[in-house]
Amino acid sequence: MRNIRFILLLLMVLCSGSLFAQETVGNVEMADGLRSSGKIYVVVSVVLIILAGLLMYLISIDRKVNKMEKNIEAENQLKE
Amino acid sequence: MFDFSSLLYRMNQTIAIIQRELRHELRSRKSWLAILLYIGSTVYISYLAFQHDLEPITWNALFWILIIFISMFAASGSFAGREGEMLYIYTLVSPRKFILARLVYNGLFMFFVSIMALIGFIFFVGYPLSNAMVFLANMILTVWGISSLLTMAFAISSKGGGGFTLMAVISFPLMVPLLITAQHLSGMCLQGSELDNAGGYLASILALDGIIVALCYLLFAYLWRD
């Protein structure tokens, strides 16, 4: 078991000569194209519209529940 | 100071319940025979289907599937027709002793049953183990955990009135951590696999068992209050 581990370690150390994952940051492609053409703002606007829609829906439900709770409060007040 | 005599007195009741369950089981033999039937039929069908050409991985999978089904059946116990007796026990004994007794009894029951399943499998379907000690330890610990979990699931589902399906639905997700660890470890015990850090896996199964038993012990009293 130990021998196998040692051999594997040796193999991996030898392989490390050909690795390139640690290259400089500039080599990793990011969405610069999207950013430079300004299309990123389209993405942001889309997400904001979705978010705004969901938030408005939540607020409207919240208001309805508020109204129902006020009705119940009013009923209880009438009883007392 | 620690009072041994009162501890013995408290244990007496628990032991008495265990003995009662045992006596009932030996007398009626309903679940005993049903489980023997389960084991026998699975073993026989595997024998016919595989004819000793069984790969260790398949052996492992089949074995654990059998254990799961058997434990579902064993944990539900032969409660049918014993409602009167159960009511009698409810009034006499505190819930903690009752659940402890049931956990211990189910655990021992599953222990014997799983040993039988293992023997049946070894005789008819082949012996692919390379490290029997670790496999045995793994099986004993896991089976204890599964039976405790299923005992609790049965208690919950009996209060829920859903019977067997509800018990299966409730217990399966909770069993998965145990099963995954056990599967992994027993997979490593087969021929052709390396046994690596078995102690760690066994310790985690033991810890899971501890958590399950502690939770069962503490929470059963709340289910009981009916």
Added chain:
Amino acid sequence: MKKDIFSATWWKALCAIFLIYTCVAGFLLPVPALPILHESIRNLYFHVCMWFAMIFILTVSLVNSIRYLMNATEDRDIIASQCVNAGMVFGVLGLITGSLWARYTWGAWWINDPKLNGAAISILSYFAYIVLRGSIDDEQRKARVSAVYNIFAYVMMIVFIMIYPRLNNVDSLHPGNGGNPGFNSYDLDSHMRMVFYPAVIGWLLLCVWVASINIRTERIKRYYLNKNV
């Protein structure tokens, strides 16, 4: 009807502000450029926050289940059950978004990874909670039995998605196992933290908002049911 924290507006406004900030800054502010992830590291502000929100709301549910077992009031049961409902929405969203993210970074829709398995099984166990609640008719028994099961499910969830993937002998593709939960310990510089912390708070508050609407609706429902009985 009780006028408690669930009806207040201040934290809802805070939630909206934080979410809008997250969605704008999450796309426009710079992020570290890492291989494999590229721009999708921005998912940190969305996918990971789903899980934070789910665990938080399920913890609220657990606390209320324990409180219910200690002293049975109907309101605690309502909070516990509705929090689980809200938590499930976020959990499923977390699973779906995680799966989509995995498809484009790790190469497959689903991998045999302990954290993924743990998350899926935990969500399954909470679905079992919902099934359990549906199968009992008597209100008090339903509340008590589901409170007991809730404690089980929560403990198993914690074991399975937090403790188990961190064990030494378990390999996982998820970043951050061995570090803090959810933090990509190798790349979280101050840029990402500026968006990440408000994002967590925003999504967490959103989950609480959804749960609060569920809770208040359920209270109103029970009020009318109890009145007619």
